[in-house]
Amino acid sequence: MPSVGQTLPLHQLGRRLRQWREDAGYSLEKAAAKVPGMSQTALYRLEKGLKAKPNPRDVRAICELYGLRNDLIDGAVGLAMQAAQKDWWWHAYGDLIPEGFDVYVAQETAAEAIRSHQPNLIPGLLQTPSYVLALIQRALPDAGQDEWERRVEIKTHRKAILTRPDPVAMDVVIGQAALHHRVGSPTIMAAQLRHLTEMSALHRNISLRILPFEAGFPCGASMPPFVILDFGTTTDGSPVEPRTVFLENVVGGIYLRKPDDVEFHDRAYSTITQASLDAKASQILVTRLAKEYERE
Template sequence: MSETGSTVPRRQLGRHLRDLRLQAGMTMPEAARLIERGTTTLQRLETGQTNKIRLLDIRELCSVYDANEVVTAGLMGLAQEASGKCWWHDFGKLIPADFDVYVGLEASARRLTSYAPDVVLGLLQAPDYTRAMVRSALPGASSQEVDRRVDVKQRRQRALTRKRQPVELNAVFLEGALRRVVGSTRIMSAQLRHLADMSTLPNVTLRVLPNSAGIPLGDPIGLFTVIDFGMDKKGEPIEPSVVYLENLTGCLYLESQDDVRHYHDAHGAVQRAALDETTSRSLLRQLAREYAR
């Protein structure tokens, strides 16, 4: 893999390999010995610091860790995808559609800065809202599959409520996303009450960009999240920040610091045009009451 290539796939591959090893109860030297590689090689794999990844090593590690077929295919795909300064992840191509690449980044983040013009962010979705979204996207899905996807979304939300270093979330919602009925008015009422409640957490900042604010940047922008990983003891970034853009057929990950700065600036513009936190919370509760009538 080129040194100029995206680091996101390598970092995600390393996270999954480390998690699988720990779940298997193995030390790094034990795992390295089982695949007949050096401990340093495995360490570089787990930290995303290697540009030369042998697919055979990944397959053997997945076998040693007893990873299932979806995870194995996902890790094999990650090992192959790092060809440019930004990374376009096609859903269902090298990486299976059921293997969620973004979740690992989200769980490792210290701060998430998001703008949501059309839909409530996954981290803030109430179960019935998620269920309605899944059923619209996958009308042929079984009840078990729907429940599984709802459970995944709910488990992701623990990042906001965990006791040790909960993720900081600073999100702006376009008012239209809150007035768009997903499922039913009952579901929307519960969803907006949930948003208002979540906004009281000390690590969560939610603001509503009212329709009356127009288009603060002059051009419409879609859903995005800037993922920051915090600083180490020397004041250096633990990992490079990433911009996450989700589309119908895949996701784009931008790592250029110019891109990261551009999206932070864009978020700052919509945040300045948005209602303050208290007024936003009041609007959420007002809309929840209106839906409940």
Template sequence: MIDEGRSTLPRRQLGRYLRDGRNEIGLTLEQVGTMMQWSKSKLSRIEKGEKGGRLRELDVRELCRIYEFDDEMMAAMVALAEQSDEKCWWQTYDDVIRKSLNMYVGLETVATSLTIFRPDLVPGLFQTPEYARALDSIYFPDDSPEELDRWGQLRIRRQSIVQRRAQPVAVDMVLHESVLRTVVGTHKVMAAQLRHLADISTRDNVLLRILPFEAGFPVGLSVGPYVILDFGLDAKGNEIAPSVVYVEGFTGDMYSDRRQDESVYRTASAVTRRAALDVVASRNVLRQMAKEFAT
């Protein structure tokens, strides 16, 4: 059971999936509330991931039945519901979230701003199709060309949040110079990728800085890839949802909505930005290196 307490990441994700499922079949809060013998306000709190309700596994399964979720989707919903407050602070979710429910992509889609650091490769939101295909063909060696195409299509859909006209997500990103110099695919692929980064950095909603080798380790040690996701403010100036820190790992991804973790990563981001080249100088480096790869 989910006990009463502060909103947690698994609870918020569960609520979002349930809300989307309800909307997809065209039911109102009142209609589902009547089916479940709940008040409209209780169901609304569940969908927002707020405290004030106890959600049994039996209830989750019944909601999934009403929303016509398949068995895989239902299993993922039950797994989210089973996460306790103590476990959800900092945890790998790969064992409970099925591939059809990519938690990060779900969070990314509703975020209003992203603070990104990558010391290794270009983030998926900014990869060209050729760069992405070169990576995917190595990471998914057993996938067919059709399956690799679907991975590419997913990236294209994800990238729309940056380039859409209406309220594009704001991105503040630092890439280590090693990202620019590590060859993915061919030199031709790298040239196109770096030109794409330079071009997209001219957008008002994208701040892109390069951390040069000469900067050393500005935080004092090596920092792996991470993203801080923010979800905006309501009409009263309060957070719509707590920020989430996403840390990508080789054996699993981790998520945290603890304030102390957020503070540590925001401090690291501020220090890294100060050590990085400014936006204009970074764009010039990208264009220069693109020329070098093209020759």
């Protein structure tokens, strides 16, 4: 089992430090030797998320050794400063951690399986570039074309986890409202819905269901969007990292790891799935709505 001291910020920090060291071409021994006061054991513990109170100065020195950009360095230092958050973690965008240092994407990339409930919007991993662009233009109307395109590229790059050699298993329930909420033009919506059917038909690791309007509120309440991340197990059957629930809003996100919180969302997802259309009926509904957009 992961150590009780291993918090989500510690896991995030350790995973990134290890990747950055490898990208820079340093062995653990050589990297530790070049950071004042750092031993090989201490760096190993940092990379494994085992150092309960990482020193922000040490983290900055390590990142500078690897030649990282300032925003990445600031993000790593921010994670070190929030290392004590255990059962839940509130990450405010642009607070201690710069906006460009995407904490969730690192979790998403490390996950083995993702379950996603999205009642009003197409999930990010299944969005087309045109759909993404239309959303970003509404969210950041004054940003300009270059910034819009940069953000589209970043978001589009995330989708590689679905088609890589060891793809993430993605199980998603989309509310029917998301198919009707117009993002951009009818042409954009038609292409987006066609993309949904193609991705779920062509890739065995993607399971798509639609929660129809007729299902009402299966949990007895209006459930917000949430994502359950599973990181798989080690050879002895222990979890690589604790399963995590991610709840996002416009100013930040909440990460939940307390077993009771994860189990609650497990039950909610199961209830929502049972009330949803099966895969075939979902494909038929999405295809019908795509054709309606195409006729406009």
